[in-house]
Amino acid sequence: xxxxxxxxxxxxxxxxxxxxxxxxxxxxxxxxxxxxxxxxxxxxxxxxxxxxxxxxxxxxxxxxxxxxxxxxxxxxxxxxxxxxxxxxxxxxxxxxxxxxxxxxxxxxxxxxxxxxxxxxxxxxxxxxxxxxxxxxxxxxxxxxxxxxxxxxxxxxxxxxxxxxxxxxxxxxxxxxxxxxxxxxxxxxxxxxxxxxxxxxxxxxxxxxxxxxxxxxxxxxxxxxxxxxxxxxxxxxxxxxxxxxxxxxxxxxxxxxxxxxxxxxxxxxxxxxxxxxxxxxxxxxxxxxxxxxxxx
Amino acid sequence: xxxxxxxxxxxxxxxxxxxxxxxxxxxxxxxxxxxxxxxxxxxxxxxxxxxxxxxxxxxxxxxxxxxxxxxxxxxxxxxxxxxxxxxxxxxxxxxxxxxxxxxxxxxxxxxxxxxxxxxxxxxxxxxxxxxxxxxxxxxxxxxxxxxxxxxxxxxxxxxxxxxxxxxxxxxxxxxxxxxxxxxxxxxxxxxxxxxxxxxxxxxxxxxxxxxxxxxxxxxxxxxxxxxxxxxxxxxxxxxxxxxxxxxxxxxxxxxxxxxxxxxxxxxxxxxxxxxxxxxxxxxxxxxxxxxxxxx
Numbered sequence: 001x002x003x004x005x006x007x008x009x010x011x012x013x014x015x016x017x018x019x020x021x022x023x024x025x026x027x028x029x030x031x032x033x034x035x036x037x038x039x040x041x042x043x044x045x046x047x048x049x050x051x052x053x054x055x056x057x058x059x060x061x062x063x064x065x066x067x068x069x070x071x072x073x074x075x076x077x078x079x080x081x082x083x084x085x086x087x088x089x090x091x092x093x094x095x096x097x098x099x100x101x102x103x104x105x106x107x108x109x110x111x112x113x114x115x116x117x118x119x120x121x122x123x124x125x126x127x128x129x130x131x132x133x134x135x136x137x138x139x140x141x142x143x144x145x146x147x148x149x150x151x152x153x154x155x156x157x158x159x160x161x162x163x164x165x166x167x168x169x170x171x172x173x174x175x176x177x178x179x180x181x182x183x184x185x186x187x188x189x190x191x192x193x194x195x196x197x198x199x200x201x202x203x204x205x206x207x208x209x210x211x212x213x214x215x216x217x218x219x220x221x222x223x224x225x226x227x228x229x230x231x232x233x234x235x236x237x238x239x240x241x242x243x244x245x246x247x248x249x250x251x252x253x254x255x256x257x258x259x260x261x262x263x264x265x266x267x268x269x270x271x272x273x274x275x276x277x278x279x280x281x282x283x284x285x286x287x288x289x290x291x292x293x294x295x
Numbered sequence: 296x297x298x299x300x301x302x303x304x305x306x307x308x309x310x311x312x313x314x315x316x317x318x319x320x321x322x323x324x325x326x327x328x329x330x331x332x333x334x335x336x337x338x339x340x341x342x343x344x345x346x347x348x349x350x351x352x353x354x355x356x357x358x359x360x361x362x363x364x365x366x367x368x369x370x371x372x373x374x375x376x377x378x379x380x381x382x383x384x385x386x387x388x389x390x391x392x393x394x395x396x397x398x399x400x401x402x403x404x405x406x407x408x409x410x411x412x413x414x415x416x417x418x419x420x421x422x423x424x425x426x427x428x429x430x431x432x433x434x435x436x437x438x439x440x441x442x443x444x445x446x447x448x449x450x451x452x453x454x455x456x457x458x459x460x461x462x463x464x465x466x467x468x469x470x471x472x473x474x475x476x477x478x479x480x481x482x483x484x485x486x487x488x489x490x491x492x493x494x495x496x497x498x499x500x501x502x503x504x505x506x507x508x509x510x511x512x513x514x515x516x517x518x519x520x521x522x523x524x525x526x527x528x529x530x531x532x533x534x535x536x537x538x539x540x541x542x543x544x545x546x547x548x549x550x551x552x553x554x555x556x557x558x559x560x561x562x563x564x565x566x567x568x569x570x571x572x573x574x575x576x577x578x579x580x581x582x583x584x585x586x587x588x589x590x
Contacts, residue, residue, distance in 0.1 A: 015416060015420065017420050017423070017424075019423065019427065020420070020423075062390075065386055065387070065390060068382075068383075068386060069383040069386060069387070087363075087382075088363075088364040088426050089423065089426065091360055091363060091364060091386060092360070092364070092419050092420075092422050092423040092426070093423070094390075095357075095360060095389075095393070095415070095419035095422075096416055096419045096420060096423070098390070098393060098394070098415075099393070099397075099412055099413070099415035099416040099419060100416050102394075102397040102400075102412045102415070103409060103412040103413045103415075103416060105397075105412075106405050106408045106409045106412065107405075110401050110402075113401045113408075114398060114401045117394055117397045117398040117400075117401065118394070118398045120390070120393075120394035120397070120398075121310060121391055121394040121395050121398060124387050124390035124391045124394060125310065125312050125315070125387075125391060127387050127390075128312070128314065128315075128384065128387040128388070128391070129312075129314075131383050131384065131387070132314065
């Protein structure tokens with residue numbers, strides 16, 4: 001991973017603007033999940049660290065724009081760039097990171113460059129759908145999963161696909177692995193937003209619903225509720241709700257097994273991911289660690 | 296140009312999201328200066344319309360983000376996307392157009408893809424510098440011209456360079472042409488912001504200065520003023536100023552020939568541009584038409 005960090009630092013230095021270096025250094029790197037995945041799939045390839053650096057720049061750019069859009073004041077426990085330096089700077093920094101990543105992609109084969117760059121169209125589409133869908137209560141599971149795939153899974157899918165190409169491994173199978181890993185990861189994240197306490201989350205519990213996001217447990221719950229309770233749940237959507245109401249939702253979710261049902265889907269997706277790369281211990285371990293987060 | 300419009304429509308259709316098609320169709324195409332330039336430089340090449348479409352998508356994306364950043368409510372006489380659909384949608388639409396353009400660039404030679412994609416880093420850097428510089432009165436001409444080059448000229452420079460490569464023409468000379476055309480164009484735009492009336496501009500005259508932008512005429516004026524008047528000019532910076540004050544600035548600019556001096560630089564840059572592509576009537580005509588705007 002040190003080689004990835006060096007490649008990232010090199011790309012940022014090439015932007016040749018102190019302000020950008022300064023701002024970028026304020027970002028925390030996060031888990032570098034995508035970079036680790038790339039190095040695990042193509043550990044021997046000399047260009048794998050650069051590909052990993054590119055994907056991490058793209059991920060960082062998408063988070064910068066996400067935080068502007070969600071008006072988020074923190075990211076990974078520190079203040080977000082839009083909070084400290086304003087939305088304008090955050091938008092431009094995102095554009096710089098995106099374009100720098102695309103420029104560096106030119107060094108790769110056409111198929112790799114295309115996979116990674118088109119995943120950015122998908123993730124931006126996903127973010128737009130997320131914003132649009134939060135405007136009203138969404139009860140459509142397929143629509144939700146399509147948005148989730150675009151917003152969270154496509155970049156991981158593209159990273160797995162591209163690194164498999166680098167390593168002469170089965171790119172299609174690794175793409176399936178990446179897609180299911182991404183989906184499964186996000187569903188668990190959505191569950192944790194409901195089941196974890198505010199201290200663990202670093203933000204209030206059930207914040208997604210307050211922001212208008214009807215994640216899977218809410219969609220499953222809504223399906224099971226009687227008409228009267230359906231209206232009650234809908235009326236709490238996209239509002240700051242009091243403790244009585246959050247408690248009511250949690251009890252109802254327990255009654256109808258909404259969290260469990262969501263978790264079962266995440267597990268099913270993880271298991272599909274494992275099947276796609278059967279026998280690859282490293283990739284299987286990534287999934288197992290992730291699923292454990294939710295216990 | 297019909298072929299360019301067809302290529303643009305095709306790229307947008309490939310994004311495969313009705314919302315994006317709908318939003319994109321609300322944008323007015325503008326003058327398509329960059330596309331015309333590409334077609335003039337590489338009229339015979341079958342990929343020139345696609346390259347032109349890519350560059351126009353990039354330009355549209357940069358304007359979408361610019362308008363969010365400048366909080367502009369209109370663009371080319373119609374309401375801006377951030378005004379009608381909100382900043383969030385405008386940011387995401389910009390990201391979609393950028394990434395779609397980068398994906399399509401993969402179909403071109405490495406040198407072309409690199410020139411175009413790295414110009415996006417430059418223009419985002421330019422926009423960031425523009426925002427930073429507007430925070431205080433800038434009297435540094437070189438700093439201003441560097442920002443202008445990044446923000447306005449680099450994409451035109453890259454478009455000219457890339458299309459010359461397509462057409463097997465002298466890419467370096469065409470790059471010089473594009474750079475000087477871009478700079479000259481922007482300087483004239485800055486002059487018109489002062490000399491045109493509100494009706495012609497579609498916004499109040501001297502709006503740049505109100506927004507904190509010290510364009511060339513202000514920089515030249517500041518240099519010539521006595522200390523007392525220097526302070527007076529500075530104190531009007533980045534504020535909405537009354538008619539007396541705008542009149543005072545205009546009179547002082549007349550006294551010191553600030554507009555004329557700016558115009559002379561624009562003409563010098565245009566003439567350098569013409570020299571770079573000596574004998575190319577079409578490219579010379581573009582410049583002459585542009586210079587005439589300011590009469």
